[in-house]
């Protein structure tokens with residue numbers, strides 16, 4: 001059964017290891033699809049990758065005979081590696097990210113002292129998407145919304161009545177994303193959350209992560225109305241100043257994500273591994289006392 005282009009079908013696949021949700025958005029069996037925020041499994045103890053998570057996405061796509069046109073990232077994730085190149089090889093599609101990724105590349109090229117050939121123009125990705133830009137996913141239409149704060153390059157994707165919010169809002173009982181990574185900005189995140197919450201009340205919002213408190217089951221879909229009424233960090237009535245104070249205090253207590261060092265080095269390359277060294281192995285670096 002096909003949905004309406006104004007109310008597309010959204011399938012979320014939750015990755016327990018990184019609390020990340022990968023989405024497939026489409027308009028029914030046999031139609032075009034986009035994959036948003038895929039996960040390449042990575043074991044930091046052994047440095048080995050696996051594709052169990054991405055293979056679940058592939059199974060879903062094949063079961064519904066979907067034609068993947070886009071493999072989208074909401075930002076350069078710090079908590080998981082992207083499976084975009086693997087999915088592109090298996091399913092096709094173009095890898096897209098917000099055009100401000102170039103700013104993130106510049107910061108991390110410096111921090112990791114990357115090879116001189118590492119390009120700062122975003123050309124590792126197939127498409128750099130601008131704020132307000134619209135692009136088709138078959139009969140669906142997607143629109144890019146810049147939502148900086150967690151990183152300077154964060155975007156959300158609006159497809160019909162569904163918005164994939166990236167790391168901005170979390171479920172109402174969890175709140176919002178942290179803003180203390182390089183280039184993060186709590187004031188900017190507040191503005192981005194207001195931008196999302198100014199959409200029509202019944203807009204479906206799909207979270208990039210869920211960290212369920214109090215043993216509640218994992219959930220990753222909510223609405224603008226629900227967030228405005230109940231989000232513990234940004235419900236209606238919370239001022240920018242109060243939010244920034246809360247966010248800064250809370251961020252000061254958070255540890256770095258386990259996978260931030262490998263994740264960032266790989267995700268700013270559109271999910272590709274760093275160039276192999278002379279012995280045929282690719283490495284990621286650990287900067288000492290730099291982050």
Ligand SMILES: [Fe+2]
Pocket residue numbers: 075076077078079150167
């Ligand atoms: Fe993130």
